[in-house]
Amino acid sequence: MEGLGRKRWVIAEGYLPEDDRRLPRPLASHEAACILNASDREARVRIRIYFADREPAGPYERIIPPRRTLHLRFDDLQDPPIPRGTDYSSVIESDVPVVVQHTRLDARRSELALLSTVAFPVD
C-alpha cells in the first residue's frame, strides 16, 4: 500500500479557546488534526503555524507509523506552544500521502460544542 491521500494540507481555521483547564483532558477545549497514514511506510509529518500578526512558527515534527492514525492536539505542540485566544492557520506536510481532518471541541461554556471538516489538500 503506497498510501492514501495527499502530501500537503491546509487548515485555515485555528483557535484554541481560553479555558480554565480543570476539565478532564478529553473534555477540555482543544483543536486536533486527525491524520491517517494508511501506507506501509512511516510518515514524517511537519506542521507550520501561521498567525495574524507575526511570522510563522515551526515546523513541528511528528512520526506516524505505518497503518496508524495520529490525532494530533494543537495544544500539545511545544517550543513554542500556540497561545490560547489567538487566531491561527496551519500547513501540514508529509513525505507519504495522508488524509487530514480538523476538529475543535469547545468547552468554554458548561456544555460542549464541536466542529469538524476535512482539511484542504494543496499538493
Next chain:
Amino acid sequence: MEGLGRKRWVIAEGYLPEDDRRLPRPLASHEAACILNASDREARVRIRIYFADREPAGPYERIIPPRRTLHLRFDDLQDPPIPRGTDYSSVIESDVPVVVQHTRLDARRSELALLSTVAFPVD
C-alpha cells in the same frame, strides 16, 4: 444510473465518546458514515478501521440496495466492536460509486453537540 460519487473514501477523524448508554438510541453518543448508493446496482461496502497503536480491524461488510442510503453507526460494528474513548480513522471501499458523509453526535454533557463533513475521496 451507474452511480454517483467515488469508490474509496477516508474519514480521518474517529472517536466514540464514552457514555453511560442510558439515552434513547438516536440521542446517545455515536458516529455515523452516511453512504448514498444512487445507482441501480447493489453496493458491497467494506470498512476498515485504523488505530493509533495497533493493527487495523476489519474489513466489516455491508450491502446497500440500489437507490438506497445507509447511515452506518460505527458503534454497531461487531467482531470486534470499536472501543469507546479511542482515536480511530476509517477507510470505506465500495464496488459501485457512492458518496460518504461523516457525522458525530456527542452527548457526554447534558446537551448534545454535532459535527459533520464529507469524507475525503481517494480513488
Next chain:
Amino acid sequence: MEGLGRKRWVIAEGYLPEDDRRLPRPLASHEAACILNASDREARVRIRIYFADREPAGPYERIIPPRRTLHLRFDDLQDPPIPRGTDYSSVIESDVPVVVQHTRLDARRSELALLSTVAFPVD
C-alpha cells in the same frame, strides 16, 4: 457571469430530528441546503430524496433568480413531506452551475447544536 460551481451535488447525511415544533421557526430543528446561484440566469433546481427502505421521492423543484441565494429547508418540502426521525440523503441538480452547502440545526435538547459541510459535487 456564467455561474460558479457545479450542476449536480450530493448530501449523503439527512435527518430531521423529531421535535415538538413549538419553537420559533429559526430555532426549531431543521436541515437546509444553502444554494448560491451567482450566474446572471435563473436556475431551475431539482431535489431528489433517497431513503433507507423505500424508493426515492421527488423531484421537488425550486427556481433561484439570478444573483440570489436560496436557503432551502428540507422540512418545507411538500407532496410528500420528508418524515421526521428518518435517515435520508439528497441529490440536487441545477441547470446552471451553483454551490451547495448543507446545514442542520438540532434543538431536541434545550440548547441547540449545529453541523455544516459543503455538499459533494458529482457532475
Next chain:
Amino acid sequence: MEGLGRKRWVIAEGYLPEDDRRLPRPLASHEAACILNASDREARVRIRIYFADREPAGPYERIIPPRRTLHLRFDDLQDPPIPRGTDYSSVIESDVPVVVQHTRLDARRSELALLSTVAFPVD
C-alpha cells in the same frame, strides 16, 4: 513561496443570528471566513455578499500581509453591514492563492454551538 490554494471561493451558507450583543466579542454570535495567505506576497481580497431577495452587496476589500492569516468576521463588514437574521452567501476572490474556511459560532441560547467547513473553490 507562490501561495497555497485557489483564487476564488464560495461559502453558500451565511446567517448572522440575532443576538442581544452583550456577550464578550469572542463569545457573541458571529460568522467568520478564515483565510490563509501562505505566499510571500500581499493578498488583496474582495468579498461579495449575495442575498435571497436583493442585489449583491460589496465588494468589501481586505489586505492580508505575506505569511499571515485573517479571520474575517462577517459582522465586521461595514458600508453596508450585513443585516442579522438574514440568509446570505459569499464569494471571496484573491489575487494570490489562498485557502478559505468558514465558521459560525451561535450563542442565541445560553450555550454555544459551532459549525465549520472548507469553502468551495471555483477558480
